[in-house]
Amino acid sequence: MMVHCCPxxxxxxxxxxxxLRHFLTCFPKRPMQAFGLAVLLGLxxxxxxxxRIWFEDISDATGIDFVHCDGSSGxxxxxxxxxxxxxxxxxxxxxxxxxxxxxxxxxxxxxYDPPPTNAMYRNLGQFTFQSIGDIxxxxxxxFGLGVAVGDVDNDGFxxxxxNNFGANRLLHNNGDGTYxxxxxxxxxxxxxxxxxxxxxxxxxxGDLDIYVANYIQFTYDSPASEFRGRVVYGxxxxxxxxxxDLLRNNGDGSFxxxxxxxxxxxxxxxxxxxxxxxxxxxxxxxxxVANDSTKNFLWENDGHGRFTEIGLLxxxxxxxxxxxxxxMGIDVADVNGDGLxxxxxxxxxxxxxxxxENLGNGFFEDAxxxxxxxxxxxxxxxxxxxxxxxxxxxxKDLFIANGHIxxxxxxxxxxxxYRIANQVFDNIDGRFMIDxxxxxxxxxxxxxxxxxxxADDLNNDGLIDVVILNSRGRPTVLANRxxxxxxxxxxxxxxxxxxxxxxxSRVEIExxxxxxxxxxxCGKGYQSHFGSRLHFGLNAAxxxxxxxxxxxxxxxxxxxxxxxRETIIFIEPQ
Amino acid sequence: MATGMVRxxxxxxxxxAVLVASVLSLVAVLCxxxxxxxxxxQNSRHSPLPSYFDSxxxxxxxxxxxxxxxxxxxxxxxxxxxxxxxxxxxxxxxARGKYHYLISKKNAAKADWQRAIELDASWEDGILGLAELAxxxxxxxxxxxxxxxxxxxxxxxxxxxxxxADAYLSNGQAQEAxxxxxxxxxxxxxxxQALELLGQAHAALGQLEEAQAVYEKALQFAPDNKEILYGLxxxxxxxxxxxxxxxxxxxxxxxxxxxxxxxVSKAKGFTDIExxxxxxxxxxxxxxxxxxxxxxxxxxxxxxxxxxxxxxxxAVRLYELQRILHQTGKxxxxxxxxxxxxxxxxxxxxQWLVLGGLYAEIEMAEESLQAFRRAVALAPDDPRCKRAxxxxxxxxxxxxxxxx
Numbered sequence: 011m012m013v014h015c016c017p018x019x020x021x022x023x024x025x026x027x028x029x030l031r032h033f034l035t036c037f038p039k040r041p042m043q044a045f046g047l048a049v050l051l052g053l054x055x056x057x058x059x060x061x062r063i064w065f066e067d068i069s070d071a072t073g074i075d076f077v078h079c080d081g082s083s084g085x086x087x088x089x090x091x092x093x094x095x096x097x098x099x100x101x102x103x104x105x106x107x108x109x110x111x112x113x114x115x116x117x118x119x120x121x122y123d124p125p126p127t128n129a130m131y132r133n134l135g136q137f138t139f140q141s142i143g144d145i146x147x148x149x150x151x152x153f154g155l156g157v158a159v160g161d162v163d164n165d166g167f168x169x170x171x172x173n174n175f176g177a178n179r180l181l182h183n184n185g186d187g188t189y190x191x192x193x194x195x196x197x198x199x200x201x202x203x204x205x206x207x208x209x210x211x212x213x214x215x216g217d218l219d220i221y222v223a224n225y226i227q228f229t230y231d232s233p234a235s236e237f238r239g240r241v242v243y244g245x246x247x248x249x250x251x252x253x254x255d256l257l258r259n260n261g262d263g264s265f266x267x268x269x270x271x272x273x274x275x276x277x278x279x280x281x282x283x284x285x286x287x288x289x290x291x292x293x294x295x296x297x298x299v300a301n302d303s304t305k306n307f308l309w310e311n312d313g314h315g316r317f318t319e320i321g322l323l324x325x326x327x328x329x330x331x332x333x334x335x336x337x338m339g340i341d342v343a344d345v346n347g348d349g350l351x352x353x354x355x356x357x358x359x360x361x362x363x364x365x366x367e368n369l370g371n372g373f374f375e376d377a378x379x380x381x382x383x384x385x386x387x388x389x390x391x392x393x394x395x396x397x398x399x400x401x402x403x404x405x406k407d408l409f410i411a412n413g414h415i416x417x418x419x420x421x422x423x424x425x426x427x428y429r430i431a432n433q434v435f436d437n438i439d440g441r442f443m444i445d446x447x448x449x450x451x452x453x454x455x456x457x458x459x460x461x462x463x464x465a466d467d468l469n470n471d472g473l474i475d476v477v478i479l480n481s482r483g484r485p486t487v488l489a490n491r492x493x494x495x496x497x498x499x500x501x502x503x504x505x506x507x508x509x510x511x512x513x514x515s516r517v518e519i520e521x522x523x524x525x526x527x528x529x530x531x532c533g534k535g536y537q538s539h540f541g542s543r544l545h546f547g548l549n550a551a552x553x554x555x556x557x558x559x560x561x562x563x564x565x566x567x568x569x570x571x572x573x574x575r576e577t578i579i580f581i582e583p584q
Numbered sequence: 585m586a587t588g589m590v591r592x593x594x595x596x597x598x599x600x601a602v603l604v605a606s607v608l609s610l611v612a613v614l615c616x617x618x619x620x621x622x623x624x625x626q627n628s629r630h631s632p633l634p635s636y637f638d639s640x641x642x643x644x645x646x647x648x649x650x651x652x653x654x655x656x657x658x659x660x661x662x663x664x665x666x667x668x669x670x671x672x673x674x675x676x677x678x679a680r681g682k683y684h685y686l687i688s689k690k691n692a693a694k695a696d697w698q699r700a701i702e703l704d705a706s707w708e709d710g711i712l713g714l715a716e717l718a719x720x721x722x723x724x725x726x727x728x729x730x731x732x733x734x735x736x737x738x739x740x741x742x743x744x745x746x747x748x749a750d751a752y753l754s755n756g757q758a759q760e761a762x763x764x765x766x767x768x769x770x771x772x773x774x775x776x777q778a779l780e781l782l783g784q785a786h787a788a789l790g791q792l793e794e795a796q797a798v799y800e801k802a803l804q805f806a807p808d809n810k811e812i813l814y815g816l817x818x819x820x821x822x823x824x825x826x827x828x829x830x831x832x833x834x835x836x837x838x839x840x841x842x843x844x845x846x847x848v849s850k851a852k853g854f855t856d857i858e859x860x861x862x863x864x865x866x867x868x869x870x871x872x873x874x875x876x877x878x879x880x881x882x883x884x885x886x887x888x889x890x891x892x893x894x895x896x897x898x899a900v901r902l903y904e905l906q907r908i909l910h911q912t913g914k915x916x917x918x919x920x921x922x923x924x925x926x927x928x929x930x931x932x933x934x935q936w937l938v939l940g941g942l943y944a945e946i947e948m949a950e951e952s953l954q955a956f957r958r959a960v961a962l963a964p965d966d967p968r969c970k971r972a973x974x975x976x977x978x979x980x981x982x983x984x985x986x987x988x
Binding site for chain 1: 651652689690720722754758788810814815822824826836840844852856859
């Protein structure tokens, strides 16, 4: 029998049709080859519609039995609609990434029994998980909205901060598989409705401080909104804004609320997703806050923990027309390989999602239209998001978790679907992105009302998997079974002079003349946390030409001609 | 089959001369008629006009509804009735398409607009509706195709080049957007939206100096325009001129703050019933236009009136009602509507001129003169006002002669 082989990856095929299909699948990012082949065979050129990315829904086989509860009673309090985020972390340092889901709580008029609590699942490998919330004492009963993970006391184990509606909590990892609450009124931040939360080292003293975004000043007596004769969730504009909080880690186990002295209290909007990153690569960490229905914040750090709000002056406050958006989730990565960190944010319905390209001169351009990432997002409400290389081809693709807030309008308004499919966009050579959801496997056909999502390698196969928290439902676990011949490397950073989690440290790899840059973040996406192992797709490279690590404390290391491996750990030199 | 006799076409110049002569003669006859009529009626007196919307017959037209859904249900019944009555009317299907669009039933809207186009392939509202839907759903190529179809049919509708340019921009075809807008701007030199989009197209192509020039030109027409100020701030930011960027962004910020307050106020003021009333009013109005098109003036009047009873004081609907009333000989009522229009916008030159004519028709000379004088005072250089001034001058001369 004649055996055909793919001329590029040598994958054997028995039939010509299969060879052709494989050729188009294997080389969608080689436009000329795909185009040439199509022309030669008289086929319509389908370049741009093919993708290697492939997700399968394996939720039922994971052992995860968590069901999200938003505390709803039918009265439609806005806080229900915006819950909740989730986190991935290796809490027991066994090399497998564990999962932590936030949950709502009973609100006025609701009586869920037993009362909902957050849930933690230990990764046993091969996509199987074991519930350990009670054992680990992480089953917080507060109304969970946002979460960040980081080692606040530099003891080598990841702690968890919960931004709740009500008192916030910091759960200290005892290092023995259990957590203890960090008792502090400062940590609680009052009884506010929280949003996202991030940990970062704001003044370079080697420990993690905490930025807590807040959403609305809520009371149960706020009048209900009605639409088409039904009680529906009213938007944030109906509520007073709540100022964010900034907690300085004093390094002795105590925290001080420095919101006023740091400048953070100078402005207030309706805060949702938040990410701490160094937008201008000046060595200190700044904070970007996605605010709902109003301008976004970019808090520029002066390096000493004093902040100035410069969102408008950097082009990040609004979309390309100067219109405020219902900004929700955020991720940061270098999408075009120019060595600068770009920002992607999700938005509310009747708006396009937004990709801000970093121009390197302290300014960002809303490049959404040029990149094509807005296509098909206008009617959708988007929440969680991640920029990650799902097919290991060396550029960052995009995942968006969707779901409307309105749970009772599907029958009267075709633009409102409470449960809808999520989207995945394939990055084409760092120039534009294409929505490939329809061709990216059965995992993309799940219909839920998604909120937070995370992207991490759950089974250590070098491919980034996805977990999505669904409002009022079970989470979706998507195994990445992309048909890619490419490998990846994952990088763990251990700070010694810098904070132990290495938040704010950067890694650049150079492969076949192309550079990829990632920065370590503690908290991102939609009020979630993920990505503590930095993942680089390597395309067809046989070796990594160079590794460069910029530690947050200021030192830089470079390693050349690093042999191929699956993971690598860098420990900061003291 | 050819008859053998071919009529030689007139030259374009000769045709134009004939046309101009005809128009001038018509205007002259009208002016003489108006002068004579007003001169004779100058001293006549009048009784106060009844308010149109207080008349018992109009009051009885109020749409009875108990709830927002009830009102929308009645609206749907009405538009369905129009479609049943005119099953071969593109306008009827188009009206129902718009209603379905307004209540976010996209598929039904699409079906109605497609039916409208089947009935009349040149039905522009149907094609535009489909183009807008395609644009919103991110099917930019389809939106572009539909806009190109429309552009070849009609050069006049300014919405078409703007949507086409927006679709090109959204589809990453900034070069095509730029060309479309440049063509449009040669006709609509002060179209702010076109200038804003052109600035965006240049910026998307990295032509920052050109974008800056376009935005600065736009700023001459609208120095307070928030979007233009933002565009300039963006361009200077990208050019690395932080100081200039800050200057424009600060101006933008001031306007954005008031817009934000307005948004909050709108959100707090939103009520379900008002939303439903707006949809119903628009749909009743669209149905009225269908009846008008088919010569059913009583139904047209009733539906526009119902639309205005639901959402009063919408100028375009008041104008339409006035036209219908005038057409059906209800001059006093048309005047009442005109008074309402000028009370909403006292600087509406067009309406003062209309009122001048209407008062003259029912022999209210003093009011007619006042209306014409008001128009002339507001826009002395407007060609229509120049004609009105000539009429006023003639009247004064005529009145003087009568006294002597």
